[in-house]
Amino acid sequence: xxxxxxxxxxxxxxxxxxxxxxxxxxxxxxxxxxxxxxxxxxxxxxxxxxxxxxxxxxxxxxxxxxxxxxxxxxxxxxxxxxxxxxxxxxxxxxxxxxxxxxxxxxxxxxxxxxxxxxxxxxxxxxxxxxxxxxxxxxxxxxxxxxxxxxxxxxxxxxxxxxxxxxxxxxxxxxxxxxxxxxxxxxxxxxxxxxxxxxxxxxxxxxxxxxxxxxxxxxxxxxxxxxxxxxxxxxxxxxxxxxxxxxxxxxxxxxxxxxxxxxxxxxxxxxxxxxxxxxxxxxxxxxxxxxxxxxxxxxxxxxxxxxxxxxxxx
Amino acid sequence: xxxxxxxxxxxxxxxxxxxxxxxxxxxxxxxxxxxxxxxxxxxxxxxxxxxxxxxxxxxxxxxxxxxxxxxxxxxxxxxxxxxxxxxxxxxxxxxxxxxxxxxxxxxxxxxxxxxxxxxxxxxxxxxxxxxxxxxxxxxxxxxxxxxxxxxxxxxxxxxxxxxxxxxxxxxxxxxxxxxxxxxxxxxxxxxxxxxxxxxxxxxxxxxxxxxxxxxxxxxxxxxxxxxxxxxxxxxxxxxxxxxxxxxxxxxxxxxxxxxxxxxxxxxxxxxxxxxxxxxxxxxxxxxxxxxxxxxxxxxxxxxxxxxxxxxxxxxxxxxxxxxxxxxxx
Numbered sequence: 172x173x174x175x176x177x178x179x180x181x182x183x184x185x186x187x188x189x190x191x192x193x194x195x196x197x198x199x200x201x202x203x204x205x206x207x208x209x210x211x212x213x214x215x216x217x218x219x220x221x222x223x224x225x226x227x228x229x230x231x232x233x234x235x236x237x238x239x240x241x242x243x244x245x246x247x248x249x250x251x252x253x254x255x256x257x258x259x260x261x262x263x264x265x266x267x268x269x270x271x272x273x274x275x276x277x278x279x280x281x282x283x284x285x286x287x288x289x290x291x292x293x294x295x296x297x298x299x300x301x302x303x304x305x306x307x308x309x310x311x312x313x314x315x316x317x318x319x320x321x322x323x324x325x326x327x328x329x330x331x332x333x334x335x336x337x338x339x340x341x342x343x344x345x346x347x348x349x350x351x352x353x354x355x356x357x358x359x360x361x362x363x364x365x366x367x368x369x370x371x372x373x374x375x376x377x378x379x380x381x382x383x384x385x386x387x388x389x390x391x392x393x394x395x396x397x398x399x400x401x402x403x404x405x406x407x408x409x410x411x412x413x414x415x416x417x418x419x420x421x422x423x424x425x426x427x428x429x430x431x432x433x434x435x436x437x438x439x440x441x442x443x444x445x446x447x448x449x450x451x452x453x454x455x456x457x458x459x460x461x462x463x464x465x466x467x468x469x470x471x472x473x474x475x476x477x478x479x480x481x482x483x484x
Numbered sequence: 485x486x487x488x489x490x491x492x493x494x495x496x497x498x499x500x501x502x503x504x505x506x507x508x509x510x511x512x513x514x515x516x517x518x519x520x521x522x523x524x525x526x527x528x529x530x531x532x533x534x535x536x537x538x539x540x541x542x543x544x545x546x547x548x549x550x551x552x553x554x555x556x557x558x559x560x561x562x563x564x565x566x567x568x569x570x571x572x573x574x575x576x577x578x579x580x581x582x583x584x585x586x587x588x589x590x591x592x593x594x595x596x597x598x599x600x601x602x603x604x605x606x607x608x609x610x611x612x613x614x615x616x617x618x619x620x621x622x623x624x625x626x627x628x629x630x631x632x633x634x635x636x637x638x639x640x641x642x643x644x645x646x647x648x649x650x651x652x653x654x655x656x657x658x659x660x661x662x663x664x665x666x667x668x669x670x671x672x673x674x675x676x677x678x679x680x681x682x683x684x685x686x687x688x689x690x691x692x693x694x695x696x697x698x699x700x701x702x703x704x705x706x707x708x709x710x711x712x713x714x715x716x717x718x719x720x721x722x723x724x725x726x727x728x729x730x731x732x733x734x735x736x737x738x739x740x741x742x743x744x745x746x747x748x749x750x751x752x753x754x755x756x757x758x759x760x761x762x763x764x765x766x767x768x769x770x771x772x773x774x775x776x777x778x779x780x781x782x783x784x785x786x787x788x789x790x791x792x793x794x795x796x797x798x799x800x801x802x803x804x805x806x807x808x809x810x811x812x813x
Contacts, residue, residue, distance in 0.1 A: 237755070239619065286799065290806045293755040295567065295619070296798070299742065303795025311788040418623045431617040463634030463734075470627030477621060478614050 184428035184440030190476075191446040198454040210453055212334045216404070218445040219342040221419045223397045225427070225441040226349045227390035228420040231294075233353075234386055235366040235433030242283060242298040243394045243420055245305035247413025250275045250398030252309055255318035255408040262323035269399050276395015277388050279305060284387040288380065309410055318408040328403035338400065343442075350438040362386060366433030419448060422473050426480065448473075512808045517751045517764040520801055521771045524779055531782040538660050545662035546728055548773035550575070552666055553721035554740045555747035555769040556673050556762065557714040562748050563677070563760045564710040565690040566611065566618035570626035571718055571744050574600070575737030577629040578722025583642025583732035586723075590645070601715035608711025612704050626741070633734035640733035644726045652727030666766050673762035686710055690758025746798050747772050772797070 195214075199207040224243050231240045250272040258268035279301065286297040320328075330337040353359035361382045364372040373379045397416075402408040425431060426447065427440025451472060455465045512519075528544075529536045535544060554571055561568040578597060586593030607625065611618050656664055677683040688696045689706035697703050721740070726732055749755075750771055751764030775797050780790050 290799070290802045291809070292802050292806070296745070296749055296755065296802070299745065300795040300798045300802075303742070303798075304792040307789045307792030307795075310791075311786075314788065418627065421620050421623060425617065425620050431620070461635070461638075463631045463636075463638065465631070466627045466634065467631030470624045470629075470631060473624035474621055474628070477616055477624065478610055 184437050184443055187426055187440060187443030187447045191443060191450050194447065194450040194454050198450070198457050201454075201457055208334055210450075212331060212336065214446055214449045214453060215339040216329075216331075216336045217449045218442065219336065219339045220397055220401055220404070221416065221423055221445040221448070222342055222346060222441055223393050223400070224390075224416050224420045225423040225445060226346065226438065227393035229424045229427075229429050229436050229438070229441060230349075230353075230362055230386045231390045232424055232429055232431060233362050233366045233433055233436040234383060235369055236431070238294050238366075238433065239421070240280075240283065240298050240387065240390045240394075241295060241417065242279060242302040242305060243390070244413035244415075244417045245302040245309065246276055246279045246391055246394035247398035247401065247416055248408075248410050249279070249305050249309040249312070250395035251402035251408035251412050252313035252318060252398075252410075253395075254399035255320055255402050256312075258321050258324060260319055260321050262321040265321055265324045265327075268324075269396065272395045272399035273392050274395070276398070277392040279395070280388040280391020281384065283391065284384045287387075288384075306410070313408065313410060318402070320403045320406060320408075324403045325406050328400055338404075346438055346442065353436055353438065358382065358385065363434055363436065366430075366435070368434075418473070419445075422448060422477075426473075426476055428480075513752065513805065516801065516805060516808070517761070517767040517771070520750065520797075521767045521774075524771050524774045528774065528779055528782060531779075535778065535782070538658075541660040541663060542655075544774060544778045545660065545666075545770065547725075548770050549662050549665045549669075550721045550725035550728070551740065551743050551747065551773050552669050552766045552769040553717050553724060554737075554744040555751070555765050556669060557717035557721065558744035559673070559748045559751075559753060559760050559762060559765045560677075560686075560710045560713040560717070561618070562745075562753055562755065563687055563690050563758050564608075564707055565693075565756055565758065566707075566710075567745070567755075568622045568714060569619055569741055570622040570629055571714070572737045572739060572741035573626040573629035573633065574604075574715075574718045575722040575725060575740045576732075576734055577633040577636075577737075578719050579726045579729075579732040579736050580633045580637040580642065580734055582648070582723050582726040583644055584636060586648075587643060587645040597719050601712060601719060604715025604718070605708045605712035608707040608709075609704060611711075612707040630734060637732055637734055640731065642726075642732045644730050648723060648727040649730065652724060666770060670763045670766040673766070677760070677762055682709075687758040687760070690756070690760075742794070743769070743772050743776070746794060749798065750801055 191214075195207070195210065198210060224247070228240055228243065231238050253275045254268040254272035257271040258264045283294070283298050283301050286292065286301060287294050290297070328338055332340075351359075353362070361372070361377050364375070364377060365379055365382060369379060394413075394416075398408075398413060401412055405412065423441050423444035426444035427442075428437040429435065429440065448469075451469065452465070455468060460468070525536070534540060554575055557571055558568055561571075578600065581593055581596050581600075584593075585596060607621065610616065611621055652661075654661060677686060685696065685701055686706055686709060689701075689703055689710070693703055696706070722737065725736065729736065747769035748760065748765050749768070751761055751766070751768030753760040753765060753768075772794065776790060776794055780793055785793065
């Protein structure tokens with residue numbers, strides 16, 4: 172315990188795990204110890220979707236000030252529709268549908284960077300303008316269709332071992348991989364270098380444009396695969412399926428200890444922050460709080476946590 | 485002698501030529517908002533000549549006034565190098581207060597609205613003091629405003645105060661009210677931000693904050709003033725919106741966040757450097773309002789694709805601007 176307390180100042184993201192634990196304990200105390208395990212299973216299952224897009228958003232934000240992907244919600248919505256339509260309720264088409272969602276998301280990411288580079292506009296405006304168009308495409312494409320996942324795919328996304336969802340295990344493996352890529356591989360180190368000083372990175376001979384293109388494509392692709400998995404988990408695609416992931420993806424990255432000024436990223440913090448946010452909602456739902464109050468408290472907690480954590484030095 | 489004279493003769497001519505090029509590129513940049521507005525009005529006139537009339541403008545530009553006010557609110561925030569992603573839900577919250585408390589208990593309603601402006605100003609202080617990313621803070625605040633609006637008005641309803649209805653329903657001679665209102669909004673914002681000395685300081689806080697701080701100006705104060713002004717115009721936007729729609733709904737302002745950002749950028753605003761234009765922003769808002777539905781309806785574009793049209797217009801204008809800027813260099 173003392174060693175934990177000693178490492179806390181060095182690893183501020185541990186606070187989010189601690190916060191998540193406290194929220195869980197409060198909720199379990201409220202229910203009198205009932206459903207504590209099921210609550211954790213559900214929290215893991217919901218967190219994994221935030222973590223997947225959060226990692227994409229983290230790489231983009233690490234590229235430096237102003238870099239952010241605001242098209243993720245629209246991207247998730249469109250990819251979920253594409254995946255479900257390609258799968259067409261047919262279990263043999265699952266892999267094809269996943270690849271289609273991945274390709275759709277990657278194409279959106281690459282298009283985002285094309286807008287940023289060709290028009291030299293800030294990524295915020297580029298991804299925002301793109302999200303208008305993606306959203307319309309989704310509304311038009313998904314209209315009037317009953318888009319249900321194939322039964323096998325829906326069961327797969329809901330599969331769990333001893334209370335731990337299979338997708339969570341896969342997402343943890345993916346997170347570890349993302350951490351290694353970020354800290355130990357040329358691509359990740361290049362992203363960090365660009366975030367710390369883009370001009371210096373360029374002068375040092377890094378292929379800045381290629382790395383940035385790759386990062387936006389990665390973020391888009393992760394949004395795409397997330398959309399497909401969400402549609403499987405919730406047994407259906409709809410236009411609004413990605414809506415909550417704009418705030419969620421940004422919040423988990425910032426609360427998780429990634430610097431908004433760029434050049435400093437943190438993967439484990441994303442898990443802590445995602446669990447914290449999901450368990451906060453679980454707690455409020457258990458308390459039977461109304462929708463308006465739930466939003467109010469979520470917003471206040473996010474602003475409060477970010478204010479307490481502080482921004483760039 | 486001959487060899488000596490030629491470069492001398494050639495240089496001024498060449499310099500004059502490039503200077504003329506720069507001037508025309510700058511002129512195109514400055515006139516781009518007016519140009520895109522004229523283009524949209526021209527297209528409407530071509531598709532449906534009857535729309536270009538007192539009644540036509542009144543109907544088409546009705547909802548442009550609250551959009552213009554929200555755009556000016558966003559412009560103040562962008563002038564300080566920040567971004568407000570909560571202006572839409574804030575407009576919705578103000579709308580709910582206007583349609584309930586401001587009608588039934590004017591004193592309470594007015595107090596709440598003034599407190600809301602104070603919250604906006606306090607957010608500016610918080611963002612500056614803790615050097616927080618404004619995108620995340622305002623995104624969090626958007627949940628706060630939406631939550632409050634839902635608590636206040638769980639179901640669509642309420643009614644606008646009569647004095648507000650009378651104000652919005654006023655029909656001045658010759659010039660339709662929305663155009664008159666747009667002129668007044670643009671004039672007030674232009675004078676305040678571009679023609680007063682503190683307006684220059686406010687723009688400077690986005691242009692070169694370090695220099696401004698060295699010169700002894702408080703960056704905390706500029707941030708508070710810019711966010712406070714955004715709150716004021718947000719309140720005005722919500723109230724006008726309810727005057728037009730007569731009743732409220734918690735989600736009534738949800739589209740305004742994007743429309744307001746688009747309006748500022750269309751109007752020639754830049755994301756960094758405190759480069760904004762109030763007159764351009766109002767024109768950008770009118771362009772968005774006209775392009776968002778009347779033009780598309782006349783062009784028989786299905787409603788599904790109307791949101792996309794907003795994005796496409798934004799991208800086209802930015803592409804033209806990028807082209808002009810390349811020539812400028």
